[in-house]
Amino acid sequence: AQKVTQAQTEISVVEKEDVTLDCVYETRDTTYYLFWYKQPPSGELVFLIRRNSFDEQNEISGRYSWNFQKSTSSFNFTITASQVVDSAVYFCALREYTGNQFYFGTGTSLTVIP
Amino acid sequence: SQTIHQWPATLVQPVGSPLSLECTVEGTSNPNLYWYRQAAGRGLQLLFYSVGIGQISSEVPQNLSASRPQDRQFILSSKKLLLSDSGFYLCAWSAMGSFGELFFGEGSRLTVL
Numbered sequence: 001a002q003k004v005t006q007a008q009t010e011i012s013v014v015e016k017e018d019v020t021l022d023c024v025y026e027t028r029d030t031t032y033y034l035f036w037y038k039q040p041p042s043g044e045l046v047f048l049i050r051r052n053s054f055d056e057q058n059e060i061s062g063r064y065s066w067n068f069q070k071s072t073s074s075f076n077f078t079i080t081a082s083q084v085v086d087s088a089v090y091f092c093a094l095r096e097y098t099g100n101q102f103y104f105g106t107g108t109s110l111t112v113i114p
Numbered sequence: 115s116q117t118i119h120q121w122p123a124t125l126v127q128p129v130g131s132p133l134s135l136e137c138t139v140e141g142t143s144n145p146n147l148y149w150y151r152q153a154a155g156r157g158l159q160l161l162f163y164s165v166g167i168g169q170i171s172s173e174v175p176q177n178l179s180a181s182r183p184q185d186r187q188f189i190l191s192s193k194k195l196l197l198s199d200s201g202f203y204l205c206a207w208s209a210m211g212s213f214g215e216l217f218f219g220e221g222s223r224l225t226v227l
Binding site for chain 1: 146158160208214
């Protein structure tokens, strides 16, 4: 079974619109870690955020914000006032306490149209 | 600060030829090391990970192999490439014993003809 699901394959928005990327995860561990990565056209994955399962506080970093809800096993990512430079593939990932593996979703391709 | 490098960045190889992709990490000791493959520009498939020298875990049975001859060196190899081996290969590391993030290399784009 897929441990991390990113149901949105592709999203297109017009510049300055807000956009939310969904991430749903599945784990039996009570301790786990969630991540978001950005993959621009150059290919290298860039780390955006890490959240542990005991910290449900939402986080904001500039135009980026993350909404972690254990009740729905979701860790959604919102970009406010999107810009063309936000165009990339975004990956959500899960790491369980009991292993060394990182489980990645299939990614959401975001295109911001000028 | 820690850095990760992998090479070559781009490789075009004929079917049946060997492969060697190298990855090195600097500025840290005893890292966990990973090889991922990204086919068709999308999902990441974990190929191998290593928690120490000579310790390799394989996630997907295939004609690829990995080795860790030194603490901060991770090598992905194949004796005979297949067309299906084409893709974007990413090396990554994370700090051992912690639950921090993965740090990725620049990637190696392999085309098998």
